[in-house]
Amino acid sequence: MKFSNFFIPTLKESSSDVKMRSHDLMIRSGMIRQETSGIYSWMPLGFRVLKKIIDKIEFLHDEKGINQILMPTIQSSDIWRISNRYDTYGKEMLRIIDRNNKDLLYGPTNEEMITAIGKQYIKSYKNLPRRFYHIQTKFRDEIRPRYGVMRAREFLMKDAYSFDIDEVNGENTYCDFFKLYLKIFSQLGIPVIPVRAPSGEIGGNLSHEFHLVVRTGESEIFLDSKLLDQSCENFELDQILSLNSYTDDYFKEIENKKNLEKFKSIELGHIFLFGTKYSSSFNFNVDSENGKFMPFMGSYGIGISRIPAAVIELSNDNDGIIWPKAISPFSVHLINLNVDDTECSEFCEKFYKEIKSRDIDILYDDRNERPGKKFSDADLIGIPLQVICGNSFKKCRELSILKRSNKDQIDIGVGKAIKKIIEMIGWNE
Ligand code: ATP
Ligand code: MG
Numbered sequence: 001m002k003f004s005n006f007f008i009p010t011l012k013e014s015s016s017d018v019k020m021r022s023h024d025l026m027i028r029s030g031m032i033r034q035e036t037s038g039i040y041s042w043m044p045l046g047f048r049v050l051k052k053i054i055d056k057i058e059f060l061h062d063e064k065g066i067n068q069i070l071m072p073t074i075q076s077s078d079i080w081r082i083s084n085r086y087d088t089y090g091k092e093m094l095r096i097i098d099r100n101n102k103d104l105l106y107g108p109t110n111e112e113m114i115t116a117i118g119k120q121y122i123k124s125y126k127n128l129p130r131r132f133y134h135i136q137t138k139f140r141d142e143i144r145p146r147y148g149v150m151r152a153r154e155f156l157m158k159d160a161y162s163f164d165i166d167e168v169n170g171e172n173t174y175c176d177f178f179k180l181y182l183k184i185f186s187q188l189g190i191p192v193i194p195v196r197a198p199s200g201e202i203g204g205n206l207s208h209e210f211h212l213v214v215r216t217g218e219s220e221i222f223l224d225s226k227l228l229d230q231s232c233e234n235f236e237l238d239q240i241l242s243l244n245s246y247t248d249d250y251f252k253e254i255e256n257k258k259n260l261e262k263f264k265s266i267e268l269g270h271i272f273l274f275g276t277k278y279s280s281s282f283n284f285n286v287d288s289e290n291g292k293f294m295p296f297m298g299s300y301g302i303g304i305s306r307i308p309a310a311v312i313e314l315s316n317d318n319d320g321i322i323w324p325k326a327i328s329p330f331s332v333h334l335i336n337l338n339v340d341d342t343e344c345s346e347f348c349e350k351f352y353k354e355i356k357s358r359d360i361d362i363l364y365d366d367r368n369e370r371p372g373k374k375f376s377d378a379d380l381i382g383i384p385l386q387v388i389c390g391n392s393f394k395k396c397r398e399l400s401i402l403k404r405s406n407k408d409q410i411d412i413g414v415g416k417a418i419k420k421i422i423e424m425i426g427w428n429e
Contacts, residue, residue: 014028022148022312023148028380039153045329052327061133086103086105109299118279119279123287129163135157138155147309149306150313188326190314195209195247196250205275212268215264320381323382332421333365336348336364344393386400
């Protein structure tokens with residue numbers, strides 16, 4: 001992509017009511033635009049980051065055989081009356097009346113709808129287990145929308161739902177999702193901690209949240225700091241249950257408070273095994289050889305649109321964002337400092353095409369702007385590798401390759417640059 005043709009409306013300053021670093025950087029790097037309180041447009045750069053996250057989540061869900069569907073944003077109040085949540089959900093639910101005076105709502109979550117879907121199609125134990133997921137906008141009329149897309153009113157969530165024949169199978173499914181979540185976050189380059197959570201108004205008995213520990217986070221978790229560098233990806237259920245980490249509200253319920261430290265964090269995912277709570281209120285029965293039973297259910301959410309904000313909160317410096325390579329909008333940022341020079345521009349054009357032909361995402365700054373502006377924009381938008389074509393290209397046909405994270409710079413002859421870039425893109429960080 002050429003910068004001249006890619007709309008990145010960077011700003012020098014954002015407004016004074018912006019309190020969180022990630023919010024400020026997302027606005028200033030032209031990733032998002034506020035439309036009204038808690039409601040945002042995703043501009044081209046921001047949307048590329050969201051798509052990277054979505055692609056990874058879809059790939060890993062599909063790999064596990066979880067079926068993707070798309071449920072609507074608008075729901076009928078009827079199904080929420082069946083579960084008795086229409087009245088209890090409270091003011092966070094945006095209620096809508098259509099022209100026929102029917103009560104509708106903008107879905108804050110989809111347990112009711114997936115139960116109605118399951119009830120219509122799943123009639124026999126032979127149809128189980130089933131797992132579905134969708135990626136869809138949710139609306140929650142948060143009392144205090146803030147920090148940009150971190151706590152928005154309209155936001156993008158991946159939510160998955162499972163149906164099993166009984167509790168033991170349900171727990172296995174829960175365990176699979178637990179491990180899938182750790183894999184997803186690890187592949188996104190986000191070091192989350194799984195913590196025990198009470199299941200809250202969704203009900204049921206087993207629940208974990210996935211938190212990113214950051215000083216500026218809104219949540220509080222308690223954990224054994226040894227967990228900070230432990231990998232849980234191969235855990236089985238008993239190990240999951242014995243994890244020494246708890247959300248704030250769960251912590252109040254437990255007695256043993258030894259060895260636990262308090263950390264500020266951001267909640268990025270949440271899984272529940274709620275059993276027959278919804279299948280029983282929907283009277284959702286399935287035939288088996290020994291008579292009828294109610295499917296055992298769970299739900300599994302990831303706050304997709306919160307992820308970019310959380311990652312930026314963790315990874316930035318005075319000059320801007322520092323993207324982990326897995327979700328960076330581009331892998332390489334080529335900066336041409338001499339656009340007026342034909343030789344330089346011809347070289348950059350060729351170089352850009354060559355990198356692109358290797359399937360590497362590259363942003364090429366071909367704009368007619370001062371070097372200072374190009375450098376500050378590059379640091380602000382935070383692509384991991386900057387390749388600079390400047391004076392040393394004119395003098396000795398060298399490029400500079402700069403790592404955004406620590407500003408380490410190497411100068412390299414043009415002939416060796418592509419190989420070096422490919423090697424550096426594969427770096428492990
Ligand atoms: P929170 O405690 O942050 O309000 P929640 O527990 O109400 O979140 P869940 O119902 O567990 O949220 O939703 C699943 C995920 O959706 C959360 O883990 C979070 O990452 C994301 N999420 C929830 N509310 C918001 C919001 N207002 N803005 C952006 N993301 C959100
Ligand atoms: Mg939650």
